[in-house]
Amino acid sequence: MNEELDSQLSAMFDDELxxxxxxxxxxxxxxxxxxxxxxxxxxVMGAVIRTERGVRLNAPLAHRVSAVLLAEPELGASAAVxxxxxxxxxxxxxxxxxVAAGVAAASILWLRAQVPLAPTLTAAAxxxxxxxAVNVVNINTAGAHDSYVTPPAPATRxxxxxxxxxxxxxxxxxxxxxxxxxxxxxxxxxxxxxxxxGTEEPPEDAKMDVKVDxx
Amino acid sequence: xxxxxxxxxxxxxxxxxxxxxxxxxxxKYQHKLVKLVMRYVRNPAEAEDIAQEAxxxxxxxxxxxxxxxxxxxxxxxxxxxxAKNAVVSRDRSPIEYDLDRNNSEESYDMQGRMKDAETPxxxxxxxxxxxxxxxxIDALPEDLRTAIVLRELEGxxxxxxxxxxxxxxxxVRSRIFRAREAxxxxxxxxxxxxxxxxxxxx
Numbered sequence: 001m002n003e004e005l006d007s008q009l010s011a012m013f014d015d016e017l018x019x020x021x022x023x024x025x026x027x028x029x030x031x032x033x034x035x036x037x038x039x040x041x042x043x044v045m046g047a048v049i050r051t052e053r054g055v056r057l058n059a060p061l062a063h064r065v066s067a068v069l070l071a072e073p074e075l076g077a078s079a080a081v082x083x084x085x086x087x088x089x090x091x092x093x094x095x096x097x098x099v100a101a102g103v104a105a106a107s108i109l110w111l112r113a114q115v116p117l118a119p120t121l122t123a124a125a126x127x128x129x130x131x132x133a134v135n136v137v138n139i140n141t142a143g144a145h146d147s148y149v150t151p152p153a154p155a156t157r158x159x160x161x162x163x164x165x166x167x168x169x170x171x172x173x174x175x176x177x178x179x180x181x182x183x184x185x186x187x188x189x190x191x192x193x194x195x196x197x198g199t200e201e202p203p204e205d206a207k208m209d210v211k212v213d214x215x
Numbered sequence: 216x217x218x219x220x221x222x223x224x225x226x227x228x229x230x231x232x233x234x235x236x237x238x239x240x241x242x243k244y245q246h247k248l249v250k251l252v253m254r255y256v257r258n259p260a261e262a263e264d265i266a267q268e269a270x271x272x273x274x275x276x277x278x279x280x281x282x283x284x285x286x287x288x289x290x291x292x293x294x295x296x297x298a299k300n301a302v303v304s305r306d307r308s309p310i311e312y313d314l315d316r317n318n319s320e321e322s323y324d325m326q327g328r329m330k331d332a333e334t335p336x337x338x339x340x341x342x343x344x345x346x347x348x349x350x351x352i353d354a355l356p357e358d359l360r361t362a363i364v365l366r367e368l369e370g371x372x373x374x375x376x377x378x379x380x381x382x383x384x385x386x387v388r389s390r391i392f393r394a395r396e397a398x399x400x401x402x403x404x405x406x407x408x409x410x411x412x413x414x415x416x417x
Contacts, residue, residue, distance in 0.1 A: 007388070010395050015220065017220070026227075042395055
């Protein structure tokens, strides 16, 4: 047998071989019966030197383990999945949370941009600029008599609907976001519309989802 | 050089489906594991059974082993838990192990001997291996004997042995290898000889 190979085997047995050389030798060791037998005798020498009394040096333990493992499936296929999972584990929740927060934020911005353009909402929630100007003029110029002009009541229901839908959306997709991000979004919905603040409750099942997920 | 690179390279091969690499890990650690388990059960035959179970558990759990700790540390933990569970289950069935529970340490050894007596050639071979290795070590030149003993008995690294023996690390590696070769020449004769019970996996 190659002396250099045997020397490497001895060093590998002692964990004193470079990792790259270990990789190559491990492949050979797993296939070469003679090399494996020598490896086993190195272990026996160590056991004798350490005077491991009571331990049978010729025990067929490795044979028995090997025989049992013959019936076992190879680990290759099943090992690949946990390894891949372990690799992505640390960033997966962050990415999920980021995607959910991004979608929710984009939805908010888009809906906010759409709300003033909707004719019904605009009309209901806000008087036309000209009408408002006239009212102001009336207040400022018509000093002959007191005039208490109040703006029309905002169409609170119409404004709340988008936030509710968004809240439902966030709650329904809560599994993809972190509890903190979800809480921030929900509280943003609640505070962004003063008229709706304190009046809009999430559905019971949604609340349940939030509670469960927060734990 | 990373510690445990040797074991890790074998572990990675097993994880990729190479069962032959696991044989090498069993061969390397079987005696240490049996010795460890014997702290809990004393009976060598029972210790071997528990060690076997620990190795099989380790094999099945290897997909979850990520290499955060040394392989042998992880393996020892499995073996200790397996041994503790075996002791608990033994205590739950006292009839079978009544002799174990009620007798002294000598009786434990006696029972172990009784089981070994079923295979007397096993005892003879173990004694022959021990005698052969010790004789081979005695016959080694001083520098080789010191190097292999510091490595195996004291568990020193090559660097530490080099410092102790005041020589380069490469020389230590060479001395240990030559010592093993000298011992192995004699040991191989025992394993491949008359009794024919050598444990060699092919």
